[in-house]
Amino acid sequence: MQIARDILLSSYRSMRTIREFEERLHVEFATGEIPGFVHLYCGEEASGVGVCSHLTEKDTIASTHRGHGHCIAKGVGVDGMMAEIYGRQTGVCRGKGGSMHIADLSLGMLGANGIVGGGPPLICGAALSHKILKDGAVAIAFYGDGASNEGSTLESLNLATVWNIPAVFVVEDNGYGEATGSSYACAGNQKDRAAGFGMPYFECDGNDFFAVYQAAGEAISHARNGNGPAMLHVHLARWYGHFEGDAMTYRADNEVAKLRAEHDCLVNFRKRVTEAGLLDASALNDLDTAVKSEIDAAVAAAKAAPLPDEADLLKDVYVSY
Amino acid sequence: MSKKSFRQAINEALRQEMRRDPRVILMGEDVAGGRGGTSGVKDAWGGVLGVTKGLLTEFGEDRVLDTPISEASYIGAAAGAAATGLRPVAELMFVDFVGCCLDQIMNQAAKFRYMFGGKARTPLVIRAMYGAGFNAAAQHSQALYPLFTHIPGLKVVVPSSPYEAKGLLIEAIRDDDPVIFLENKVMYDDEEDVPDDPYTIPFGEANLTREGDDVTIVAFGRMVKFANEAADRLAKDGISCTVIDPRTTSPLDTGTILDCVTDTGRLVIVDESSPRCNLATDVAALVAEEAFDALKAPIRRVCPPHTPVPFATVLENLYVPSVEKIEAAVRAVASYRVKEEA
Numbered sequence: 001m002q003i004a005r006d007i008l009l010s011s012y013r014s015m016r017t018i019r020e021f022e023e024r025l026h027v028e029f030a031t032g033e034i035p036g037f038v039h040l041y042c043g044e045e046a047s048g049v050g051v052c053s054h055l056t057e058k059d060t061i062a063s064t065h066r067g068h069g070h071c072i073a074k075g076v077g078v079d080g081m082m083a084e085i086y087g088r089q090t091g092v093c094r095g096k097g098g099s100m101h102i103a104d105l106s107l108g109m110l111g112a113n114g115i116v117g118g119g120p121p122l123i124c125g126a127a128l129s130h131k132i133l134k135d136g137a138v139a140i141a142f143y144g145d146g147a148s149n150e151g152s153t154l155e156s157l158n159l160a161t162v163w164n165i166p167a168v169f170v171v172e173d174n175g176y177g178e179a180t181g182s183s184y185a186c187a188g189n190q191k192d193r194a195a196g197f198g199m200p201y202f203e204c205d206g207n208d209f210f211a212v213y214q215a216a217g218e219a220i221s222h223a224r225n226g227n228g229p230a231m232l233h234v235h236l237a238r239w240y241g242h243f244e245g246d247a248m249t250y251r252a253d254n255e256v257a258k259l260r261a262e263h264d265c266l267v268n269f270r271k272r273v274t275e276a277g278l279l280d281a282s283a284l285n286d287l288d289t290a291v292k293s294e295i296d297a298a299v300a301a302a303k304a305a306p307l308p309d310e311a312d313l314l315k316d317v318y319v320s321y
Numbered sequence: 322m323s324k325k326s327f328r329q330a331i332n333e334a335l336r337q338e339m340r341r342d343p344r345v346i347l348m349g350e351d352v353a354g355g356r357g358g359t360s361g362v363k364d365a366w367g368g369v370l371g372v373t374k375g376l377l378t379e380f381g382e383d384r385v386l387d388t389p390i391s392e393a394s395y396i397g398a399a400a401g402a403a404a405t406g407l408r409p410v411a412e413l414m415f416v417d418f419v420g421c422c423l424d425q426i427m428n429q430a431a432k433f434r435y436m437f438g439g440k441a442r443t444p445l446v447i448r449a450m451y452g453a454g455f456n457a458a459a460q461h462s463q464a465l466y467p468l469f470t471h472i473p474g475l476k477v478v479v480p481s482s483p484y485e486a487k488g489l490l491i492e493a494i495r496d497d498d499p500v501i502f503l504e505n506k507v508m509y510d511d512e513e514d515v516p517d518d519p520y521t522i523p524f525g526e527a528n529l530t531r532e533g534d535d536v537t538i539v540a541f542g543r544m545v546k547f548a549n550e551a552a553d554r555l556a557k558d559g560i561s562c563t564v565i566d567p568r569t570t571s572p573l574d575t576g577t578i579l580d581c582v583t584d585t586g587r588l589v590i591v592d593e594s595s596p597r598c599n600l601a602t603d604v605a606a607l608v609a610e611e612a613f614d615a616l617k618a619p620i621r622r623v624c625p626p627h628t629p630v631p632f633a634t635v636l637e638n639l640y641v642p643s644v645e646k647i648e649a650a651v652r653a654v655a656s657y658r659v660k661e662e663a
C-alpha cells in the first residue's frame with residue numbers, strides 16, 4: 001500500500017499531537033486544576049488517526065467519553081480543546097461542555113459523548129443526511145467494546161443495514177469497559193455481530209497505523225460507494241486508567257509497561273517509515289518539537305483565558321424561545 | 322452508633338439487608354468490577370465511587386452481579402426478577418443514564434401492579450447518583466427526581482444525610498413497590514452519627530430539621546443542608562425558620578407541609594432540579610390549593626435556571642441553588658407585607 005508523503009506526515013503529526021495532549025493532561029490533572037472527568041486516549045492514537053486520515057470535513061464522526069483523540073484526528077484545534085477542558089470561555093464549547101462534550105460540527109465532529117452508546121444512532125442519522133443530500137460523505141461511529149453491548153449500538157447496526165446508509169461502525173476494543181474486561185462483558189464476538197446484521201467486517205491491529213489505515217480505507221470505501229454500512233474492529237489498548245484517578249487494580253502489574261514498551265503506535269510508525277526510507281527521522285523530530293511547543297502554548301493559553309461569565313449560563317439553550 | 326459517611330451508610334444498609342434476606346441481590350455496572358481483568362483482583366472498584374465495595378467478598382458473584390453496559394436489559398431484568406421472587410437492588414450509576422432504560426422503569430415496573438389488577442408485586446430498588454457540583458456536565462449532573470415522581474407506581478426517595486440514607490434504603494429494600502433511590506454524588510463523604518443496627522424510616526413522613534415561627538422552607542436532598550445553613554444565618558437576624566425534609570417525593574407528606582405553612586404563613590421551596598414541573602412547582606401548587614388562606618406572602622421557589630447543567634465551575638456554582646439565594650428568598654418572603662386596601 002502506498003501512502004502519500006503528506007498523509008504520512010499529517011498522520012504522524014496528529015498521532016503525536018494526541019499523545020502529547022493526553023500525556024500533558026495526565027500531568028495537569030494531577031495538579032487539581034482540571035475539573036470533572038477526564039478519559040485519556042493514550043495508546044489508541046493510531047485508530048482515530050488511521051480512520052480519520054480517510055476523511056474530509058464533509059464526513060461526520062461521532063465520538064465517545066474518550067474523545068480527545070477523535071477530535072484532534074478530525075481537525076479540532078488543540079487551543080480550543082484545551083481551553084474547553086479547563087472550563088474557559090475560549091473553549092470550543094465556551095466552557096459549557098468540558099472534556100466529555102467537545103464538538104465542532106463545522107468540522108464534521110458530532111461530539112464526544114457522555115452517554116455510552118450515544119453515538120451510533122446519531123451516526124445513522126448523519127449517514128442518512130449524507131445519503132439524502134448526496135454529498136458523497138460517510139459517517140463514522142467510534143465506540144468501545146463496552147458500548148458494543150448497548151441496545152442503541154445493536155439497533156443502529158440493524159438500522160444502518162436496513163436503510164443501506166454510508167455508515168462505518170468502528171469498535172475500539174481496548175479490552176475494558178471501566179473496570180470490567182470485555183472477555184466477561186461481551187458475548188460472542190464482533191465479527192459475528194457484523195455478520196448477524198449483514199455487513200462486512202474488517203479487523204486490524206490498532207497499534208499499527210498502517211494496518212488501521214488499510215482496513216479503514218476498505219471499510220470506508222465500501223460505505224462511500226453506496227454499498228451500505230461496514231464494521232471495523234480495532235484491537236488496541238489504553239495506557240491510563242478508565243478515567244484520571246483510576247488505580248487500575250484490575251490490570252496486571254506489568255500490563256501497561258509492556259504495552260508502552262512493545263506496542264507504541266508512534267514508535268512502530270517511526271520505525272516503519274524510516275526503515276522503508278519514506279520519511280527521515282529529522283522530519284519527524286521536527287514535528288515532535290513543533291507539537292510539543294503547540295501543546296505548551298495551548299496549556300498556557302488555557303490557564304490564562306477568561307472564565308465564562310454569568311450571562312453564558314442562560315445562553316444557547318435554544319436557537320429561539 | 323458511630324460516625325459514618327453517606328457512602329458507608331448506604332453500604333451498610335445494603336450489607337445488612339443482604340444478610341437478612343437471601344433474595345436481595347445487587348446488580349449494575351462495576352458494582353464489583355474486575356471481572357475479565359488481567360490482575361485477577363476481584364471487587365476492583367466496588368461501584369464507580371466505591372459505594373458497594375466489599376459486598377462481593379461477603380455475598381459472592383451469585384448475588385453481586387456485574388452487568389455489561391446494557392441498561393435497558395439489566396434494569397428490565399431487575400424488574401422481571403422482582404416480579405418473580407427476588408428483591409433486586411439495581412444500580413444505574415448516574416441517574417442521567419435512565420435515558421437508556423426508561424421504558425423498563427416507566428412502562429414496565431411502575432405499571433405492573435395496576436395493569437395486572439393488583440396481582441403483581443415488584444420489590445425493586447434502583448439506586449442512582451444525581452446532582453450538580455462535580456463538574457460532570459450536562460449528561461452526568463441532572464436531578465431527575467421530578468421525572469420519576471411524575472410516574473404513578475414509582476416511589477421516589479431523596480435522602481438528605483447519612484442517617485437518612487441508611488434508614489430510607491433499608492425501608493426501600495423492604496418495600497414491595499418499585500423504589501427509585503437517588504444519592505447526591507457530592508454528599509458521599511458527608512459524615513454523621515448513624516446507628517450500627519438496621520433501622521427503617523417510613524416513606525411519606527417528612528422530617529422537620531428545625532422549627533421556627535416565621536418562614537417554612539421545604540428542601541430536597543442536598544438542599545436540606547443548604548436550607549439549614551441559610552436558616553442558621555437568618556436566625557442571627559431574628560428570622561426563624563422551619564425546615565422540612567420530605568425525604569420522599571412520592572409519596573409526599575403533604576400534611577406536614579400544609580401544617581407548617583399554616584403556622585408560618587410563608588413558604589420557600591428549594592429544589593435542585595430544573596425549574597419547570599419540578600417538586601417546587603408541585604409543592605407550590607399544593608399549598609396554593611390547600612392553604613391559600615394561611616399565606617401571608619407569595620410562595621418563593623429557589624431552583625436552578627431552565628438550562629442544562631454547565632461544565633465550568635463558575636457557571637455550575639451559579640446554576641445550583643446556593644445558601645445565599647435561599648437566604649435572600651427567605652428574607653423577601655419574611656419582609657413581605659400585603660398592601661392594605663385603600
Ligand SMILES: Cc1ncc(C[n+]2csc(CCOP(=O)(O)OP(=O)(O)O)c2C)c(N)n1
Pocket residue numbers: 064065066114115116117143144145146147148174176177178242350390392414418421
Ligand atoms: C449509558 C451509559 N452507561 C454507563 C456509563 C458509564 N461509563 C462511562 S464510560 C464506560 C465504559 C465504556 O467502555 P467502552 O465502551 O469499552 O469504552 P472505553 O472506556 O474502553 O474507551 C461506562 C460504563 C455511561 N457514561 N453511559
Ligand SMILES: [Mg+2]
Pocket residue numbers: 144145146172173174175176177178
Ligand atoms: Mg473499552
